[in-house]
Amino acid sequence: MSDTSDAQDTAVRLTDIGKRFPGVIANDQVNVTVRHGTVHALVGENGAGKSTLMKILYGVQKPDSGTIEVDGRQVSFSSPADAIAAGIGMVFQHFMLADNLTVLENVVLGAEKLYGSGDRARRRIHELATSYGFDLDPDRLVEDLGVGDRQRVEILKVLYRGARTIILDEPTAVLVPQEVDELFENLRGLKAEGLTVLFISHKLDEVLAVADDVTVIRRGRTVTTVDPKQTTARQLAELMVGSELPSPSTETSTVTDVVALSVRDLSMFDPQGGRDLLTDVSFDIRRGEVVGVAGVEGNGQAELVEAIMGMRKVQGTIALGDEDVANWSTARRRESGIGYIPEDRHRHGLLLDAPLWENRMLGHQTREPNRKGPFIDRGGARADTERIVEAYDVRTPSIDTTARALSGGNQQKLIVGREMSSEPLLLIASHPTRGVDVGAQAAIWDHIKTARREGLAVLLISADLDELIGLSDTIHVMLRGRLVGTVDPQTVTPEQLGSAMTGAEVPA
Amino acid sequence: MRFDVRRAALTLAAPLLAIIFAVLVTSLVLAVAGDPVGEVWSTIFSKPKPRNIVNIINSGSVLYLSALAVAVGFRMNLFNIGVDGQYRLAAFVAAYVAGEAWLPGKLNVVFSIVVAIAVGAIWAGIAGLLRVTRGVSEVISTIMLNSIATYLVAYLLRQVSAKGTNNIHTNDIPVSSQLAGFKIVPDAPIAVYTLSLLAVVAAVFYWLLLNRTVFGFNLRATGQSESAAVASGVNVKKMIIVSMLISGGIAGLIGMPLLFGDSYNYGLTFQTGLGFAGIAVALLGRNNPIGIAFAALLFAFLNEQSNALQLTAGVSNDIVNIMQGVIVLSVVVAYEVVRRYNNAAEQRRVAAQLESTRQPEEVAA
Ligand SMILES: Nc1ncnc2c1ncn2[C@@H]1O[C@H](COP(=O)(O)OP(=O)(O)OP(=O)(O)O)[C@@H](O)[C@H]1O
Numbered sequence: 001m002s003d004t005s006d007a008q009d010t011a012v013r014l015t016d017i018g019k020r021f022p023g024v025i026a027n028d029q030v031n032v033t034v035r036h037g038t039v040h041a042l043v044g045e046n047g048a049g050k051s052t053l054m055k056i057l058y059g060v061q062k063p064d065s066g067t068i069e070v071d072g073r074q075v076s077f078s079s080p081a082d083a084i085a086a087g088i089g090m091v092f093q094h095f096m097l098a099d100n101l102t103v104l105e106n107v108v109l110g111a112e113k114l115y116g117s118g119d120r121a122r123r124r125i126h127e128l129a130t131s132y133g134f135d136l137d138p139d140r141l142v143e144d145l146g147v148g149d150r151q152r153v154e155i156l157k158v159l160y161r162g163a164r165t166i167i168l169d170e171p172t173a174v175l176v177p178q179e180v181d182e183l184f185e186n187l188r189g190l191k192a193e194g195l196t197v198l199f200i201s202h203k204l205d206e207v208l209a210v211a212d213d214v215t216v217i218r219r220g221r222t223v224t225t226v227d228p229k230q231t232t233a234r235q236l237a238e239l240m241v242g243s244e245l246p247s248p249s250t251e252t253s254t255v256t257d258v259v260a261l262s263v264r265d266l267s268m269f270d271p272q273g274g275r276d277l278l279t280d281v282s283f284d285i286r287r288g289e290v291v292g293v294a295g296v297e298g299n300g301q302a303e304l305v306e307a308i309m310g311m312r313k314v315q316g317t318i319a320l321g322d323e324d325v326a327n328w329s330t331a332r333r334r335e336s337g338i339g340y341i342p343e344d345r346h347r348h349g350l351l352l353d354a355p356l357w358e359n360r361m362l363g364h365q366t367r368e369p370n371r372k373g374p375f376i377d378r379g380g381a382r383a384d385t386e387r388i389v390e391a392y393d394v395r396t397p398s399i400d401t402t403a404r405a406l407s408g409g410n411q412q413k414l415i416v417g418r419e420m421s422s423e424p425l426l427l428i429a430s431h432p433t434r435g436v437d438v439g440a441q442a443a444i445w446d447h448i449k450t451a452r453r454e455g456l457a458v459l460l461i462s463a464d465l466d467e468l469i470g471l472s473d474t475i476h477v478m479l480r481g482r483l484v485g486t487v488d489p490q491t492v493t494p495e496q497l498g499s500a501m502t503g504a505e506v507p508a
Numbered sequence: 509m510r511f512d513v514r515r516a517a518l519t520l521a522a523p524l525l526a527i528i529f530a531v532l533v534t535s536l537v538l539a540v541a542g543d544p545v546g547e548v549w550s551t552i553f554s555k556p557k558p559r560n561i562v563n564i565i566n567s568g569s570v571l572y573l574s575a576l577a578v579a580v581g582f583r584m585n586l587f588n589i590g591v592d593g594q595y596r597l598a599a600f601v602a603a604y605v606a607g608e609a610w611l612p613g614k615l616n617v618v619f620s621i622v623v624a625i626a627v628g629a630i631w632a633g634i635a636g637l638l639r640v641t642r643g644v645s646e647v648i649s650t651i652m653l654n655s656i657a658t659y660l661v662a663y664l665l666r667q668v669s670a671k672g673t674n675n676i677h678t679n680d681i682p683v684s685s686q687l688a689g690f691k692i693v694p695d696a697p698i699a700v701y702t703l704s705l706l707a708v709v710a711a712v713f714y715w716l717l718l719n720r721t722v723f724g725f726n727l728r729a730t731g732q733s734e735s736a737a738v739a740s741g742v743n744v745k746k747m748i749i750v751s752m753l754i755s756g757g758i759a760g761l762i763g764m765p766l767l768f769g770d771s772y773n774y775g776l777t778f779q780t781g782l783g784f785a786g787i788a789v790a791l792l793g794r795n796n797p798i799g800i801a802f803a804a805l806l807f808a809f810l811n812e813q814s815n816a817l818q819l820t821a822g823v824s825n826d827i828v829n830i831m832q833g834v835i836v837l838s839v840v841v842a843y844e845v846v847r848r849y850n851n852a853a854e855q856r857r858v859a860a861q862l863e864s865t866r867q868p869e870e871v872a873a
């Protein structure tokens with residue numbers, strides 16, 4: 001694309017956008033021009049300022065400097081309502097749907113003025129859904145939908161409010177490959193109807209597959225905008241980081257004979273939904289082994305993890321080494337050496353309004369270096385937080401910054417660093433690299449591989465099939481609360497694994 | 509952490525703003541009612557006499573204990589509305605025990621204080637137990653327990669009072685167990701309660717417990733995010749019970765300075781309503797042990813200075829309650845305003861710093 005594109009061609013133009021937070025420049029002279037009817041991707045390292053830029057465009061945050069033009073007119077948004085009025089809508093990474101309402105109710109909620117909430121609204125939703133190729137039943141409860149469908153509801157919500165430009169912040173992070181394909185099909189549908197899509201992603205292959213333009217942001221500044229047809233993922237990654245990427249190292253198996261975790265016949269029943277969440281789940285993880293669980297989100301992975309952590313009641317036996325831990329509290333399990341990277345970092349992994357060093361203690365508050373008798377060891381906790389910030393490259397002005405002020409990927413790096421500290425015997429890792437950039441992802445994988453060589457046992461749950469295949473020694477496929485098959489990561493392809501997850505024949 | 513003068517000034521700005529706003533609203537109310545605005549303020553803000561100063565210290569320390577009891581719960585998102593019932597029941601039982609004088613002299617005092625802590629803790633613990641076993645909101649149960657405490661105390665008071673007299677109160681504490689107080693204010697005819705010191709002890713305990721112990725960390729974590737606390741291994745049910753016990757235990761102390769320093773028995777005239785005042789003081793003091801101290805002294809000051817209003821300005825001293833209410837409401841708003849201002853100021857400061865370092869940085873990049 002060129003800067004000479006005339007106003008009619010331009011949907012959004014951001015010029016010299018600047019935004020500062022205490023101790024950081026999130027955006028510094030950012031320039032992005034988005035053409036009408038295109039899919040425009042934003043890529044960059046964790047903390048580069050992508051989410052901040054999009055929040056500015058959506059009126060959630062006010063820029064300190066710079067101008068925003070929409071359809072050639074200069075605008076100034078003081079709230080999302082202004083942005084919506086100008087035809088801009090945003091889907092945040094964390095969905096904001098009411099579970100106990102239907103699709104229709106969720107879409108209409110708060111926008112009753114447009115088409116009422118009755119037949120007219122229903123017709124409008126039907127129109128939108130058919131013209132953009134969304135296959136959604138307006139009367140289903142949102143709680144019964146999978147993540148892919150929930151995301152479609154979010155997009156539908158935005159379309160319903162009249163958006164012509166749609167912002168998606170890391171929409172694919174929670175999706176498995178099939179769902180990603182479906183989403184991209186939808187995005188092409190939007191494009192064909194003349195809508196403009198802006199999306200953020202760390203998955204560079206996807207970006208290259210779907211985007212018409214890719215803008216790279218580094219440390220708050222736009223580096224360049226490139227044409228995906230003439231760029232490789234590797235080049236893109238190097239533009240993001242500003243240097244060459246390390247090549248991944250080859251690995252030999254480190255699996256031993258010593259069983260670290262043994263799970264037998266785990267079953268969990270949901271009295272409210274009247275169905276089984278887990279049925280007869282059994283497996284072993286040996287020291288030095290990574291066992292992956294592949295499955296579409298919502299097939300019992302979260303329940304399995306929470307059962308092993310002692311956060312939910314479950315039938316069956318769970319043994320750590322030779323000890324039966326089924327009746328142990330969460331605290332006792334953690335103390336005996338289980339590290340836990342939760343799926344939802346905001347709900348289960350962080351105290352958002354507490355400083356980083358207090359977050360370092362969370363889940364480890366009963367152990368060194370955070371504790372001295374009944375007292376907190378502030379010195380110990382702070383020093384170790386500095387270590388984690390350094391070792392895991394957490395980008396933060398200081399360890400007294402609150403967790404809320406970190407970008408999503410940097411929050412994740414802090415959690416991984418914390419859970420890998422004090423030498424766990426077993427690591428329960430749900431989506432350990434969700435939301436982190438390619439460089440940090442490689443670093444986290446390295447940390448896990450190093451620990452595995454020293455005997456760490458890992459239960460890995462991930463929607464990223466490349467990660468699952470690349471790290472695991474064994475992969476179990478999970479479907480509707482059961483382990484339905486086991487595959488060898490040496491031979492399986494992501495495509496085969498993807499279809500196994502949706503119930504197709506499991507490859508031998 | 510470093511002590512930041514600018515930050516401290518900003519922290520003080522919010523309550524000051526709230527007080528100024530409350531003065532304006534109260535003046536408006538007075539003016540509308542046709543009362544003499546000027547005289548009301550000149551009475552309230554006149555220099556307190558030595559006697560008033562002692563009263564302010566005494567009632568301030570009692571309010572302090574009450575607010576601390578409330579604050580322990582607040583830090584964990586528990587609303588212990590029942591501090592009032594807890595302290596009244598605790599004071600009654602302690603007064604009875606002290607009046608029976610099973611132990612001599614000062615031992616009798618110590619023993620009665622321990623009893624008061626236990627009774628307050630148990631009474632609050634009931635609400636905690638109901639919450640974790642039956643899911644009853646502690647707001648509801650503590651309100652109920654307040655009124656049960658009222659009737660229970662009234663009933664028991666009749667049981668223990670001397671039969672056939674109109675003197676409805678527990679036996680007087682023996683002279684050897686009465687505490688003379690500290691004559692620290694010159695020219696004052698009365699003394700500061702000895703057991704005002706309990707407020708200092710409780711303050712240190714509260715600060716240490718919350719900020720320096722693992723238990724306090726768990727308590728604050730639960731208050732900030734229950735789901736994250738559970739995932740970190742905190743047993744939330746246990747935390748609810750223990751925090752209610754601690755809150756109630758502190759509540760048990762509220763009546764002690766009065767009992768041993770002034771009334772020497774528990775009767776129909778024993779001061780009530782301190783538990784509710786504590787809620788307002790805790791809000792104003794933001795659950796911070798130093799903030800609460802200022803808030804408690806302010807409330808005590810306003811209460812004491814308003815006593816003369818009827819005489820000097822012909823205005824009911826209820827006006828002071830209006831003012832206290834407005835302070836509490838507006839302080840919530842003021843904290844938010846100051847927080848925003850603070851963020852903006854910090855951003856400007858960072859921006860200015862970065863501006864001055866930009867040139868060399870660009871060369872390096
Ligand atoms: N509310 C805030 N207060 C203070 N600092 C903030 C705030 N929001 C973001 N920041 C900081 O601004 C910078 C950019 O954050 P932003 O969330 O835009 O990054 P990002 O590019 O979206 O990263 P990620 O890929 O990890 O999501 C980070 O250094 C972050 O710490």
Ligand SMILES: [Mg+2]
Binds near residue numbers: 050052408
């Ligand atoms: Mg982001």
